[in-house]
Amino acid sequence: MPPTAHATPPEDSLILIFGASGDLTKRKLIPALFELWKNGQAPENFAILGVSRSRYTDDEYRDACGNFDGNDLASDPRWAEFRDLVHYEASDATAAEGWPSIKQRIRTLSEAHRTGQNLLFYLSLAPQFFEPVIVNIGNNGLVTEGKKYCTIDTQRPPWQRIVIEKPFGSDPGSAAHLNRVLAQVFDEDAIYRIDHYLGKELVQNLMVLRFANSLFEPIWNHRYIDHVQITASETVGVEGRGAYYDSPSGGAMRDMVQSHLLQVASIVAMEPPITLDAEDVRTEKVKVFKALRVPRAEDVPEIAVRGQYGEGSVKGERYPAYRSEEGTDPGSQTDTFAAVKFHVDTWRWGNTPFYLRSGKAMAQKKTEIVIYLKPTPHALFREQAMRARPNQIVISVQPNPGIRLRFEGKKPGIGLNIKDVVMDFDYEESWRASPPDGYASLLFDCLRGDQTNYKHRDEIQSSWNACQPILDYWDENPAEDLPNYNAGTWGPSAADVMMAKDGRYWRND
Ligand SMILES: NC(=O)c1ccc[n+]([C@@H]2O[C@H](COP(=O)([O-])OP(=O)(O)OC[C@H]3O[C@@H](n4cnc5c(N)ncnc54)[C@H](OP(=O)(O)O)[C@@H]3O)[C@@H](O)[C@H]2O)c1
Incomplete structure (x- = not known):
């Protein structure tokens, strides 16, 4: 396992993804978790339980994730090992009737994968489903142990965290309402409002x-x-x-x-x-x-x-x-x-x-x-001022990720002619790698309990x-x-x- 630059390692946990059959889960979340696992940045003991209404067996769901829209995870030699960590439960998470079977799967998988009581709920759902699913998590008593003031093990309290996708409300009132709904079930330090930027x-x-x-x-x-x-x-x-x-x-x-x-x-x-x-x-x-x-x-x-x-x-x-x-x-x-x-x-x-x-x-x-x-306080190069452009610090997130400094330089040759030039930190050239996907880094943070981002x-x-x-x-x-x-x-x-x-x-x- 390569060393990580972080003091706190990701902690054993069962990751529940609601909206498992959706685009975000298959296109981003499963590939991100696979990436973390391959890089030795996943918890030692962990498993994934996808929940949505579409009918899949575990195996069908693994196949669907492995070959989604050309992502071709399945052709990676390590996929065969990883896919056993992925499970699926066909259930309507907004309805109370769906929860006995979800709870049963949580119990079985936590035991089989030795993940303890740590649960990460990821709401990859359309926003109208956030509230009923949060309420059902609360009603099913899945968060009691995670409340930091009523835990028995004060040294290493078990946790239950929730990641909630965008959009977070559609105006100040609906955002405040969603915050209240979350706060009725989770402490603020267990709530991870994601913004993949x-x-x-x-x-x-x-x-x-x-x-x-x-x-x-x-x-x-x-x-x-x-x-x-x-x-x-x-x-x-x-x-x-x-x-x-x-x-x-x-x-x-x-x-x-x-x-x-x-x-x-x-x-x-x-x-x-x-x-x-x-x-x-x-x-x-x-x-x-x-x-x-x-x-x-x-x-x-x-x-x-x-x-x-x-x-x-x-x-x-x-x-x-x-x-x-x-x-x-x-x-x-x-x-x-x-x-x-x-x-x-x-x-x-x-x-x-x-x-x-x-x-x-x-x-x-x-x-x-x-x-x-x-501009400079005094236009010393008055003659050329028409051509002078303001200095710029350009932080390119995409494409061509990097940081570029644009400033004025002297054009070669006789005479004092000004032209803007660029000092270029090109991310891919400097690090000989493309930037990793944001979801992997954010999931890694959440598994370590780091809310910074x-x-x-x-x-x-x-x-x-x-x-x-x-x-x-x-x-x-x-x-x-x-x-x-x-x-x-x-x-x-x-x-x-x-x-x-x-x-x-x-x-x-
Ligand atoms: N896609 C992206 O690139 C992207 C990027 C940033 C943020 N997001 C956010 O991520 C969330 C999901 O987006 P998406 O693009 O993945 O949407 P999507 O493809 O429409 O997927 C929605 C998922 O919700 C499930 N679902 C619907 N009703 C359900 C219920 N009652 N119980 C359980 N599961 C239910 C659907 O599955 P069933 O029909 O099988 O139940 C499906 O798996 C949204 O909040 C979106 O704004 C998406």
Whole structure:
């Protein structure tokens, strides 16, 4: 077993995945657990019990996971050994009648695999099923031992943890309700609200970039940073998920900005934590969320732009309009693009905007964070000033993961001509490896009881509070110009106008 860089090893446990027949489980969760197991990063004793209504025997389910959508886990020589750790129970987890058989399987498998009483519940379900499943876990008495104040073994108390997928609510009220439902069954330190962006290597690298180097932190504030841009764009549209995306919990603002992008922004904006303990890190992130300026209704047209793609062409192929995708309403107001200017009202960030945007069917697939620095206080190279671009620190999450520093250099030859040059830390070239999948790293953390890269309830509540006025304004003022961008472009021109009014522009290279 290779050594891990972590003090706490993952602990023996039975992992219950609700929504086992679904896309996320087969495409991400089982491959991530297989990866951990192959790398010696799984608990010594562990097993997986998948639960959903579809009828599978254990063997049929193992086959379904091993060959899902071309993932080809089954051709890995070690799959044959791993697959015996995977089990399946066909049951409706939202109905009380389904639970006696689930409990019986938990007892049998915990004993057979010597996993003790530790249980990890993973809710990979549509959000309307979160509450009934949490209530059933509670009603079946599966969490009593995990409550830290009533345990018998105080040295190594058994635990029961829950991982809950997105979307976490669809507005502040529903998020608060879900938090209350969770708190009736689990302690806060057993609740893991997952955001797979927090598992991405380059996002985790942000903390290292900022706090392990003396180069960046001194300039990481309003004095030197002009503004921050965070972009997550996709070239694909809704791809058969129109019905979900067009529902009240869909749209780019809810699906991406409120969750993933604000999470990334909080790591850019946070103060250095006292230690790397989950509590200290999350305390600093919570402060950022609490400092997010809540927009007034009258500010919304100035700080937020919504878009929806019309027909266009992506990578040379015709792409249909959102409204003609299966499952969408022909008059849909759903935002497939959202761009928002946020402010973090703290001493560090006074008057430094954070521009966040996300869209589907756009010109490029990329996720990046760009820190734009202010111009020098004196334009010494006045003659060349027209050509000088602001210094940029570009953190590319994908594609070409890495960190790039753009600054001005002298062009070779006689005369003083300026050109921007790039200092490039290319992740794959430097480490001779692709970044591991975020789910493996997040599952590993959860098995070790490390909540650092999971969201605290207060983060979620504050991010909803900052986004809801925008969503309300959009609801109350339907857009007459939708669709307002062609598939395969960088989104509606209004997003460029919003930037131009501030004398800025989006980085579209
Ligand atoms: N797919 C992704 O890439 C992705 C990425 C990020 C987050 N997520 C989140 O992950 C969750 C799952 O997404 P998904 O794409 O995997 O959805 P999905 O493919 O529709 O799968 C949903 C699963 O829920 C099961 N299910 C439905 N009703 C159930 C019940 N009453 N009892 C037990 N199981 C039940 C379904 O199986 P049966 O019909 O067999 O019961 C199926 O296994 C969602 O919250 C989604 O937002 C997904």
